[in-house]
Amino acid sequence: xxxxxxxxxxxxxxxxxAGAPPELLMVERAQGMAFAAxxxxxxxxxxxxxxxxxxxxxxxxxxxxxxxRETVEETAVPAGLVPSPTEQxxxxxxxxxxxxxxxxxxxxGSGLGLDAAxxxxxxxxxxxxxxxxxxxxxxxxxxxxxxxxxxxxVEGECARAAWVAAQDVLDLDRDGEARLxxxxxxxxxxxxxxxxxxxxxxxxxxxxxxxxxxxxxxxNGEKFITIPAHLGFxxxxxxxxxxxxx
Numbered sequence: 001x002x003x004x005x006x007x008x009x010x011x012x013x014x015x016x017x018a019g020a021p022p023e024l025l026m027v028e029r030a031q032g033m034a035f036a037a038x039x040x041x042x043x044x045x046x047x048x049x050x051x052x053x054x055x056x057x058x059x060x061x062x063x064x065x066x067x068x069r070e071t072v073e074e075t076a077v078p079a080g081l082v083p084s085p086t087e088q089x090x091x092x093x094x095x096x097x098x099x100x101x102x103x104x105x106x107x108x109g110s111g112l113g114l115d116a117a118x119x120x121x122x123x124x125x126x127x128x129x130x131x132x133x134x135x136x137x138x139x140x141x142x143x144x145x146x147x148x149x150x151x152x153x154v155e156g157e158c159a160r161a162a163w164v165a166a167q168d169v170l171d172l173d174r175d176g177e178a179r180l181x182x183x184x185x186x187x188x189x190x191x192x193x194x195x196x197x198x199x200x201x202x203x204x205x206x207x208x209x210x211x212x213x214x215x216x217x218x219x220n221g222e223k224f225i226t227i228p229a230h231l232g233f234x235x236x237x238x239x240x241x242x243x244x245x246x
Contacts, residue, residue, distance in 0.1 A: 005126055005136035009063035010044025011071045012122065012187070013079045014197040015144040015163055022197055023163035024188075025144070025151060027074055039179045040169060042187075043071040043161075044137065054104045060116040063138040065103070068114060073097040075151035075161045077144065081107075082115045084145040091152060098154050118142050122190075122204040123231065125183040126211040136211070139187065141204055143197045166192035182214060182225060186233045193234060207232035216240060 013025035026040050047066040055062035068080035076094040078085050085093065089110065096106050107113065119140040126136045151161035166188045172178035173185065180188070194200045210231060217226045223240040227233060 005134045007047040007063070008045060008135040008137040009047055009067040009070070010042045010137055010139050011067040011079060011119065012042050012139060012141045012191070012200075013071065013077055013144050014141060014191075014200055015149075016197050021165045021167065021192070021195060022200070023165055024169075024191065025071070025075060025077055025079075025161065026164055026169065027151075027153065027158040027161040039181050039184065040173075041181070041184055042139070043067075043074040043077075045070040045074075046135070050102055050104065054114075057104070058114060058116070060114065061138075064116040064119050064140065065114060067119060067138075067140050069097065069103045074154060074158050077149045077151055079142045079144060080115055080118050081145075082113050082118075083111075084147070085110065085112065087147070087149070090149075094152065094154070120201050120204045121209045122200075123183075123187065123233075124209050124211050126213045127183060128213055137183070138209075139183075141197070141200055182238070183212070185238075186227065186235060189235050190233050203232055 015023045017023060025043065027043055028040050044067060047062050051065040051069065052062040055065045064080070072078055072090065072093050076090045078090045078093070093106055093110065097103065119142045122139045122141050124136070124138050128134065153159070153161045169178060169180070170185070170188050170192060173180045190203070191200060194203060208231065212227050212231060214225045214227050217224050224237040225240055226237045229236050
């Protein structure tokens with residue numbers, strides 16, 4: 001494994017529900033993926049040179065460009081795009097991205113812009129686990145555009161996508177019916193504390209964005225993976241034994 005982390009971004013798209021916890025857009029990674037195969041994660045991926053070029057042109061963070069691009073490519077949910085396209089327009093963008101058409105050209109051709117202000121940084125994860133690849137990932141939160149967005153997945157990258165409540169995913173993980181990597185589990189525990197997108201956003205703004213690099217602590221002969229206590233995560237330790245760290 002290379003010591004140099006790969007810059008990446010992920011987007012937590014939040015959909016409010018009346019009288020119920022908000023839903024989050026999550027995807028199940030395909031079994032053949034090199035990193036976190038079969039895990040439930042938020043849409044996202046590495047930041048590429050085209051993202052950096054577009055970000056420089058627009059005067060925004062390249063991580064925001066990558067987060068929006070990857071979310072559209074993986075789910076056809078156009079969070080962060082203005083004006084919000086139709087469902088058919090978003091699906092067309094997804095097909096074009098899968099066909100490797102440049103995101104910048106697609107935005108111009110569709111009359112769309114990137115609303116970086118719609119994305120709020122929540123955390124920056126830089127794990128050093130024994131994974132095939134190591135990522136330096138900026139997590140954003142954004143509100144789902146108005147409408148009944150049904151996520152569409154791309155064969156080979158995601159097995160499925162769905163809107164799910166944070167606690168429901170944690171319950172599936174506890175019961176062995178879902179797989180979560182450490183950063184996703186800690187993030188879901190944090191999101192489960194809040195009853196709306198605005199509460200999640202307020203929590204994000206209330207805490208610093210610092211690299212979260214878990215470490216191992218020995219307590220009474222047991223090893224725990226640990227993260228800092230001041231970054232907003234309600235659970236900061238987990239037993240190393242049996243921890244899936246794909």
